[in-house]
Amino acid sequence: MMTRTSTAMQEVVIAPEPSLAETAYAQIKASLFDFELLPGDRFSETEVAARLKMSRTPVRDALYRLEREGYLRVHLRVGWSVRPFDFKSFEDFYDLRLILEEASVTKLCEMPEREGLDALAAQWLVPATDRIADSRDASALDEAFHMQLVAIAGNVEVARFHREVTERIRIIRRLDFTQRHRIEATYEEHGKILRAIMRRRVEEANRLLRSHIIASKAEVRKITMHRLYTARSAQHA
């Protein structure tokens, strides 16, 4: 009985079909992260649709998604605008991130099986010569470290929310890594955190993590205004 029926619905690979709405979302988000769209900027759906060479429909989908995520604001029958930077909000996001990661680290120290932890260690416990120097790459790698830490802890929903938080502060965190010594420090701190986790030192791991994130938060607080202004100037040049 050759049931070559295509009833293998569940096996059907989720074809990488990027819908227009999806690409619009990615494009606009990239514009935000690259400061092509600056906080306070106003624009209309028609404008974006023309620029992306598609109709308003997928653009609207993308815009509303970004609005719900906190990046944009819509004004009824007036237009769209980029949410201005709210530093209180960024501080809150940093604290939220810390909360989620502390919980994950605590759990990690208590878990019997911690699949993927070794791989993470292999990536970070490396000699100084093997370290990434590029700002953009370092930023991405740093994000990956924290996200994997949470992922290994095994709570899918925590990981989902943590990812959202991470994305939300990416725009400001990236500015942090433009400084070389911050990259060095990140490697050091990540290494220490990992070692503490592997030795199941809950207190120590949490203390290190906390100071690591608080340091990052403080750095961002210092440089933000200046860097943002630079970014804006560069844009206008």
Next chain:
Amino acid sequence: MMTRTSTAMQEVVIAPEPSLAETAYAQIKASLFDFELLPGDRFSETEVAARLKMSRTPVRDALYRLEREGYLRVHLRVGWSVRPFDFKSFEDFYDLRLILEEASVTKLCEMPEREGLDALAAQWLVPATDRIADSRDASALDEAFHMQLVAIAGNVEVARFHREVTERIRIIRRLDFTQRHRIEATYEEHGKILRAIMRRRVEEANRLLRSHIIASKAEVRKITMHRLYTARSAQHA
């Protein structure tokens, strides 16, 4: 010159006119919570649009929003379906909720000013005769307690995410409150937690909160299958 002008424009209430998309969202969500739409059910945009007496556009907005929130799934050119219950996912949500509330309670115990805490106490530290008995009301009040606890802690973003988590598990949590003794227990436990917070007993407050939420989680785990089945049967009757 009969000024029969209907220029009562200024009297027009500045009602925050709920858009069709918004009402569609609320309606569909209500259908989900009332088990009119059951896990696994399939339907099309046209169906919903006809039922809600509007076009597909606002319905689509609502459906996509619910899809991103985890309630629905969309199958390309096939139709929509209600996400089946994933109990692992609900457990994860409960743990996430606990993480956020523990962090909030800890912060509450350390904060100098805690505006709103007294009001909360006035609501919960009441004699047994003044207590709500209705299942639906009790459920809503319970939600409000936890959300206000987080809100008073002052982190807006934590509150936003916590709210989302709360909404996500509402559908299952409500089943818990159909049992009278669960309502009683909730009053007792909330009272204890509040008293501990007011006396700034961090450890105690967290311990109470943890056992409160874990108990709730356990209760839900016990009754879920049966209740869901009941709800489904009642629907089909």
Next chain:
DNA sequence: TCCGAATTGCTTGTATGCAAGAAGGTATAC
């Protein structure tokens, strides 16, 4: 020159039209 009111253009929200593709039923070959 200054001020006010009508108007016109532009904006979003909603409805509708169209096309590619999937699912299931039906007819046909064997």
Next chain:
DNA sequence: GTATACCTTCTTGCATACAAGCAATTCGGA
């Protein structure tokens, strides 16, 4: 009776058309 291929119907994704309302602009008047 069984399996296969076609075909009809229905689905979403996207494009376009229309409606209601805000805001700037322009025109008129003093």
